[in-house]
Amino acid sequence: MSEISIKGLHKAFGAVHVIKGVDLDIADKEFVVFVGPSGCGKSTMLRLIAGLEEVSEGSIALGGEDVTSLTAPERGLAMVFQSYALYPHKTVRENMAFPLKVAGLPSAEVAAAVERAAAILQLEALLDRKPKELSGGQRQRVAIGRCIVREPKAFLFDEPLSNLDAALRVEMRVQIARLHKQLAATMIYVTHDQIEAMTLADRIVVFSEGRIEQIGAPLALYENPSNLFVATFIGSPKMNVIAGADLASAGISFTGKRPMVEGADAGSIHSYGIRPEHMSLKTGDTPGKNRLVGEIAIFEKLGGDSFYHVDVEGIGTVVARTLPTETFEEGERVTLSLEPQHLHAFDDAGRTLTYRAED
Ligand SMILES: Nc1ncnc2c1ncn2[C@@H]1O[C@H](COP(=O)(O)OP(=O)(O)O)[C@@H](O)[C@H]1O
Numbered sequence: 001m002s003e004i005s006i007k008g009l010h011k012a013f014g015a016v017h018v019i020k021g022v023d024l025d026i027a028d029k030e031f032v033v034f035v036g037p038s039g040c041g042k043s044t045m046l047r048l049i050a051g052l053e054e055v056s057e058g059s060i061a062l063g064g065e066d067v068t069s070l071t072a073p074e075r076g077l078a079m080v081f082q083s084y085a086l087y088p089h090k091t092v093r094e095n096m097a098f099p100l101k102v103a104g105l106p107s108a109e110v111a112a113a114v115e116r117a118a119a120i121l122q123l124e125a126l127l128d129r130k131p132k133e134l135s136g137g138q139r140q141r142v143a144i145g146r147c148i149v150r151e152p153k154a155f156l157f158d159e160p161l162s163n164l165d166a167a168l169r170v171e172m173r174v175q176i177a178r179l180h181k182q183l184a185a186t187m188i189y190v191t192h193d194q195i196e197a198m199t200l201a202d203r204i205v206v207f208s209e210g211r212i213e214q215i216g217a218p219l220a221l222y223e224n225p226s227n228l229f230v231a232t233f234i235g236s237p238k239m240n241v242i243a244g245a246d247l248a249s250a251g252i253s254f255t256g257k258r259p260m261v262e263g264a265d266a267g268s269i270h271s272y273g274i275r276p277e278h279m280s281l282k283t284g285d286t287p288g289k290n291r292l293v294g295e296i297a298i299f300e301k302l303g304g305d306s307f308y309h310v311d312v313e314g315i316g317t318v319v320a321r322t323l324p325t326e327t328f329e330e331g332e333r334v335t336l337s338l339e340p341q342h343l344h345a346f347d348d349a350g351r352t353l354t355y356r357a358e359d
Pocket residue numbers: 013016018036037038039040041042043044045
């Protein structure tokens with residue numbers, strides 16, 4: 001069993017406090033994705049789990065065993081980085097065999113392990129090539145193969161696909177999803193790619209400044225973010241955020257909302273959030289309840305859907321998503337209808353207030 005249990009984890013580099021109290025339980029065979037802004041501590045978390053950095057405070061357990069004071073080789077985890085770090089003068093076969101040779105395994109066993117990993121990663125035809133004769137995606141597969149042969153307790157991936165071009169990323173993303181199913185191994189995966197996070201994760205962990213903001217299944221985070229940070233971090237384009245007072249000045253009232261959490265009342269709402277797909281667009285000025293009127297500033301037509309950036313007086317730019325069949329012109333006056341059941345409300349500390357909106 002390879003469950004990972006992290007308790008009260010802190011890490012400081014000298015005076016710089018980077019990880020500020022992380023508690024996290026990862027189940028055996030789970031695929032957990034870490035996301036968060038650059039510098040929030042994702043790589044440091046992986047390095048602490050792998051045993052490549054010393055813990056300042058707290059504990060890490062693997063499969064029920066406290067490994068906090070064990071070295072990286074003793075923990076038996078595999079880490080895959082953005083840079084492949086393959087040996088340039090060794091063939092694919094030799095690169096993949098290397099960790100097992102170093103460990104002193106008999107050569108028949110090494111050969112069998114390499115064949116197995118090559119089959120999983122579809123590298124059989126490339127075993128005698130050198131890294132320079134491979135594409136970026138193939139090199140990254142070799143780097144993963146070098147991990148697979150060791151049968152690690154868990155895989156730690158640190159933005160493994162960020163050096164690849166867009167088409168290869170998509171292909172490798174699907175490969176990693178299949179790999180997870182095939183190996184049934186615990187995986188932690190760091191990415192800044194929204195689609196990778198949403199599609200690969202059993203659960204996403206959102207980090208900010210060395211702390212966990214929220215943990216949950218991808219759609220749970222998307223639909224029920226527990227704060228403004230998560231609400232605007234998950235989803236692309238971002239959730240629109242509108243200050244409560246600005247909405248009031250635009251002649252819109254949400255006084256019909258009834259609080260569903262004790263102690264919260266409509267007066268504590270500081271801002272509202274609404275995702276681009278939860279609004280509809282119509283030509284012309286037709287103000288009314290749950291509506292905003294504005295002018296099309298720019299649009300982005302992606303084929304499958306379109307994004308219209310609408311300048312609303314007193315509020316700013318609001319982005320709405322439409323079907324490609326709905327077309328509007330730049331400068332056109334339009335009315336945005338907000339779906340009240342999809343409005344998010346936040347207090348002045350950015351915490352989500354749970355309200356039920358009135359149609
Ligand atoms: N060895 C180190 N010495 C000092 N500061 C470090 C060291 N490693 C990371 N940091 C700092 O820790 C913070 C988090 O870094 P990192 O974990 O790499 O972030 P992320 O992977 O989320 O972008 C950054 O401010 C970084 O400068």
